[in-house]
Amino acid sequence: MSPYVRAWAYVAIVASLLLGASIWGDGGVPPAVLPYLVVLFPLHVGLTAVFFKCRACGTSVFAHRPGMFGPFTPWPHRHCRKCGNDNHAG
Numbered sequence: 001m002s003p004y005v006r007a008w009a010y011v012a013i014v015a016s017l018l019l020g021a022s023i024w025g026d027g028g029v030p031p032a033v034l035p036y037l038v039v040l041f042p043l044h045v046g047l048t049a050v051f052f053k054c055r056a057c058g059t060s061v062f063a064h065r066p067g068m069f070g071p072f073t074p075w076p077h078r079h080c081r082k083c084g085n086d087n088h089a090g
Helices: 005-022 034-051
Strands: none
Touching: 005 034
16 A cells, blocks of 8 residues: 555544544533643654655655655645655555
């Protein structure tokens, strides 16, 4: 499975968990869960940078521009922003 497809599957899982948390609470995320979200968000960004990489150069498929401190987007990019490789190609 390509990194692009795996990344979209991950986005779908995270989105469904957030949607489930907002439905489970009374119209929003329960206050007891907020500290966990603050801790889990950096973990989420780290996981996306480590596990969903371009096969050619190793840049995260979520990176908007290459570099250690480059901004990340919540959706994966089909083409690598550093080398132009097609991440969807099998």
